[in-house]
Amino acid sequence: MIVHVFENAKQVARAAAALFAAQILKKPDSVLGLATGSTPIETYQELIQLYKDGILDFSKVVSFNLDEYVGLPATHEQSYDRFMKEQLFSHINIKETHLPSGIAPDMAQECLDYEQKIHQAGGIDLQLLGIGTNGHIGFNEPAEAFAYNTNITQLAESTIKANRRFFLSEDQVPKTAISMGIGTIMEARSILLLAMGDSKAEVIQQMVNGPITPQLPASILRSHQSVTVLLDQAAASKLGR
Ligand code: PGA
Numbered sequence: 001m002i003v004h005v006f007e008n009a010k011q012v013a014r015a016a017a018a019l020f021a022a023q024i025l026k027k028p029d030s031v032l033g034l035a036t037g038s039t040p041i042e043t044y045q046e047l048i049q050l051y052k053d054g055i056l057d058f059s060k061v062v063s064f065n066l067d068e069y070v071g072l073p074a075t076h077e078q079s080y081d082r083f084m085k086e087q088l089f090s091h092i093n094i095k096e097t098h099l100p101s102g103i104a105p106d107m108a109q110e111c112l113d114y115e116q117k118i119h120q121a122g123g124i125d126l127q128l129l130g131i132g133t134n135g136h137i138g139f140n141e142p143a144e145a146f147a148y149n150t151n152i153t154q155l156a157e158s159t160i161k162a163n164r165r166f167f168l169s170e171d172q173v174p175k176t177a178i179s180m181g182i183g184t185i186m187e188a189r190s191i192l193l194l195a196m197g198d199s200k201a202e203v204i205q206q207m208v209n210g211p212i213t214p215q216l217p218a219s220i221l222r223s224h225q226s227v228t229v230l231l232d233q234a235a236a237s238k239l240g241r
Pocket residue numbers: 036037038039040130131132133136137138
């Protein structure tokens with residue numbers, strides 16, 4: 001795990017975009033793993049700018065997102081499908097995008113199908129991750145064991161509270177999601193995790209220095225051969241030198 005600390009969030013986003021740009025320039029038909037949440041928004045803005053400036057071409061790029069809320073159709077304001085269209089896909093010439101469906105008639109089958117689509121595309125070259133304050137990646141919440149494949153997961157109480165800000169009331173926050181599993185994420189050839197702000201300082205400290213445990217799902221990333229972590233100073237403030 002390589003950890004870089006930058007002065008501010010803008011620099012984190014520019015560095016993340018630089019790594020995505022390098023990936024796409026090296027392999028124009030890259031398979032990208034993408035994430036939602038507030039963390040990647042500025043990185044997506046940087047990627048859009050690189051596209052508009054004629055530096056990046058996404059016409060052969062395929063993407064797979066980490067997760068989606070169960071029960072929200074793609075058209076719902078708070079669906080991750082809608083988020084991705086607004087924040088990235090509608091602004092670039094990306095060839096093909098995939099998110100798991102939150103409203104498939106058979107969700108267990110949707111999990112299997114999503115996993116298979118990733119394999120058929122040749123696997124993920126570069127997976128982008130944020131991290132929850134409880135250590136979740138995707139919607140893999142702290143648990144007794146690591147979930148291997150794409151699965152249906154119960155959101156942790158802290159996640160429901162964190163997501164409350166996007167919905168009119170807590171009742172409306174979905175309680176379940178479909179998410180790539182820890183195994184799906186670990187199969188990516190390279191992983192890029194971003195974290196910004198004081199609220200992530202404690203979990204980053206635990207991810208880097210604590211035990212590898214399903215109680216802190218992101219800790220497993222330390223056993224992956226190619227993980228880059230980009231932090232601003234606030235998120236890195238509890239790390240030793
Ligand atoms: P955030 O969420 O980017 O909104 O902080 C990250 C996550 O929960 O994975």
